Amino acid sequence: MIDIDLHLHTYYSDGTESPTELVRRAAAEGLRTIAVTDHDGIDGVPEAAAAARPLGICVIPGLEFSAEWMYRDDSDRPEMHTMHILGYGIDLASGTLQEKMKEIRQKRAIRNEKLYRAFKGKGIEIDRKELESASPGGFVGKRSFATAFLKKGLADNLEEVFSSEALMDDPVIRSIHKEKTSAEEAIRIIHQARGKAFLAHPFQLGYSSLSREPEGFRSRLALVVRQLGILGLDGIECYYPTHDRERTAYLLTLADREELLVSIGSDDHGPCARKIKRIHSFRVEADLLRLAWVKDMTCSDA
Ligand SMILES: [Zn+2]
Ligand SMILES: [Zn+2]
Numbered sequence: 001m002i003d004i005d006l007h008l009h010t011y012y013s014d015g016t017e018s019p020t021e022l023v024r025r026a027a028a029e030g031l032r033t034i035a036v037t038d039h040d041g042i043d044g045v046p047e048a049a050a051a052a053r054p055l056g057i058c059v060i061p062g063l064e065f066s067a068e069w070m071y072r073d074d075s076d077r078p079e080m081h082t083m084h085i086l087g088y089g090i091d092l093a094s095g096t097l098q099e100k101m102k103e104i105r106q107k108r109a110i111r112n113e114k115l116y117r118a119f120k121g122k123g124i125e126i127d128r129k130e131l132e133s134a135s136p137g138g139f140v141g142k143r144s145f146a147t148a149f150l151k152k153g154l155a156d157n158l159e160e161v162f163s164s165e166a167l168m169d170d171p172v173i174r175s176i177h178k179e180k181t182s183a184e185e186a187i188r189i190i191h192q193a194r195g196k197a198f199l200a201h202p203f204q205l206g207y208s209s210l211s212r213e214p215e216g217f218r219s220r221l222a223l224v225v226r227q228l229g230i231l232g233l234d235g236i237e238c239y240y241p242t243h244d245r246e247r248t249a250y251l252l253t254l255a256d257r258e259e260l261l262v263s264i265g266s267d268d269h270g271p272c273a274r275k276i277k278r279i280h281s282f283r284v285e286a287d288l289l290r291l292a293w294v295k296d297m298t299c300s301d302a
Contacts, residue, residue, distance in 0.1 A: 002286045004294055005279060006035040006060065006088060007200065007237065007265020012044035012137035013064075016270030019048035025271070027055045029279045033294060035062040035088050035265070040104045040181075042092050043137065049300035058299035062088045064200060065190075069183035071224050081224060084200035085183060086237065086263070087190035089297045094193035100181070107179050112140050114176045119145070122170070124154070142168065187231050196234040196297075198263050199225065202254075203240075203247060218250070225258055235261030239286045241277045252290070262290040 009015030010022050017025070019036060022044075026034050036048045036059060045061045052059045065085045070078050090097060119126055131144050146161040146168060155161045162168045181189075190197040199205075203213070205221055225236060238251040239262070255262050264286050267277040 001030060002239075002264060002284065002288070002291070003030055003032040004034070004264055004291055005031050005266050005268070006033075006062070006198075006263050006294070007037050007064070007086065007240075007267045008034055008279075009038055009064075009267070009269045010036060010044040010048070010137065011135055011139065011270075012041050013038035013139050014141055014143045014269060018136065019044040020051040022268075022270070023048050023051040023055065023057060023059065026279060027052075027057055031057065031279065033058045033060065033297075033299075035060040035086075037062040037064045037086050037088075037265070038139075039064050039084075039141075040066055040101070040108075041139070042090070042097070042101060045092060045300055052299075058297075060088050060294075060297045061090050061092055061300040062086060062195075063090065065186040066178065066180045067183045067186040068180040069224060069228065071220060071227070073220070073223065079220075081206045081220075082180060083183060083205050083224075085186040085190070085233075086198040086200045086265070087186075087193070087195045088198065088263070090190060090193040090195035092193075092300075094189075096189050097193040100185075100189050104178075104181075108141070111176060111178045115142070115145060115173070118170075118172055118176060121172075122166070124149070124152075124167075183228055184231050187228070187233060191232060196261070197232065198235045198237055198261070199228060199233060200237050200265070201240050201242070201267065202236055202251060203243065222254060225254060225260070229258045229260060233260065235263055237265055238262045238290075239264035239284045241266055248284070252287075261293050262287075263294075264291060 010019045036045050038044050042063050049059045067085045068080055068082045071081050072078055126148055131140055146158055149155055149161050149167055187197040236255050238248055266279050268279045
C-alpha cells in the first residue's frame with residue numbers, strides 16, 4: 001500500500017480538522033509521509049509537525065496556491081485559466097513567502113468585507129464574530145459563509161447553498177472573488193522558499209467539470225503544462241481520487257513527455273467535509289518508483 005499523501009487540508013484553510021487531528025487520522029490510516037497543503041496558507045504546518053513527531057510520521061511543509069495563468073494558443077487568443085499550484089518542502093521562514101502570506105491575508109479580509117456587505121444588501125445579515133470564531137484556524141472563506149447559511153436554516157446542504165441564486169450562485173456574489181496569484185509568481189515564491197511546485201488536480205484546470213471535459217480540454221491542458229514547465233514547474237499531481245485509470249495514465253504520459261515529477265494526493269478536507277476525497281477511500285495503485293523523489297524531501301521540524 002502507498003503510504004504517501006501529499007495533499008491534505010486542515011482548518012487553517014477550508015478543512016474541518018486541526019492539524020493534530022489530521023495527523024492522527026493519517027497515522028491511523030497507515031500513512032507515513034504526508035504534506036499539509038492548506039489553501040494560500042502555511043499556519044497549520046508547525047502543529048502538524050509537532051503532532052507527527054511522536055508518531056514517526058514525516059510532515060512535508062506545503063501549501064496550495066490559488067493561481068491563474070493567461071493561456072495563449074496558436075492563434076494567440078488569450079484565455080485566463082484558474083488553477084491550484086501545490087508547493088512541497090517549502091521553508092516556512094522564507095521572507096518572500098511570509099510577505100506573500102501577509103498580502104493574501106489582507107486581500108482575503110477585503111474580499112470577506114465585500115461579501116458581508118453584499119449579503120447584507122440581499123437581506124442576509126451575518127455575524128462577523130460568529131463566522132471568525134467558527135473556524136479555530138481563523139480562516140474565513142466562502143465556505144465559512146456557506147456553513148453559516150446552513151446554521152441559519154437557509155439551505156439543507158452545502159451543494160444547495162452553492163447552487164442557490166438566493167445565496168452563493170448570485171452573479172454579484174460570484175463576482176466577489178479573491179485576487180489570485182499568477183502561476184508564474186506562485187512557482188517563483190515556492191522556488192525561493194526552496195520548495196517544489198506541482199500543478200494540483202490538472203483535470204480541474206479552469207475549474208472545468210470533473211465528469212465532462214470540454215471540447216479541446218486536453219490539448220489546452222498539455223499546452224498549459226508545457227508553458228508552466230518553462231516557468232519552472234516541477235511536477236503534476238497524477239494520482240488523485242477523481243482520476244480514473246485512463247486519466248491517470250494520460251497524466252503520467254504527459255509528465256514523462258514534459259520531464260516532470262509525479263505526485264499523489266487525496267485532497268482530504270476532513271471527515272465532515274463534503275466530496276469523495278478521503279484518505280481512507282483513496283487507495284490507488286501508484287507506481288512507487290515514480291514517487292521516489294519524495295524520499296529526498298525534508299520533513300518539517302517546525
Ligand atoms: Zn485544489
Ligand atoms: Zn486542495
